[in-house]
Amino acid sequence: MVDYEKTVLDLVRPIVDDKNSLSVKVMPSLDDREILLYIYANSDDVARLIGRKGAMASAIRQMMSVASRKEDKRVTIKFESY
Template sequence: MNYEKTILDLITPIVDDKDSLSVKVMSTLNENEVLLHVYANSDDVARLIGRRGMMASSIRQMMSIASRKENKMITIKFESY
């Protein structure tokens, strides 16, 4: 499964500056873990995290469901620049 494309498809409609949005898959020591870093400008990261982290929790939950078929654990970190 292409986790980068899946998360981009989920979050692209939410952000204003679609050109500044990027997702990187980072390597981890655990082969069953996928670490995704979402980079965007500060306003878009705030929108993606939402109030009290509700939007971020929803995105994480959707990605967790998408990865269950492959028995992978998804970790998503939101960072601004």
């Protein structure tokens, strides 16, 4: 079984400046096949994670989609700043 929190954290940690403020939370979903991940970081790091026209966010979502395909799960990723 894939640890989705650790996997996405390993993906985004090298990208952000303030690694201590970065956190990833798995939230419950109504659908058993859906995994809802929230990435929390400061506003500058969230902007960097989303990227221009959402290119970086799309790449992160695509990587997590590949990781979850083996378990027949669907990963939804949300970016939140504080």
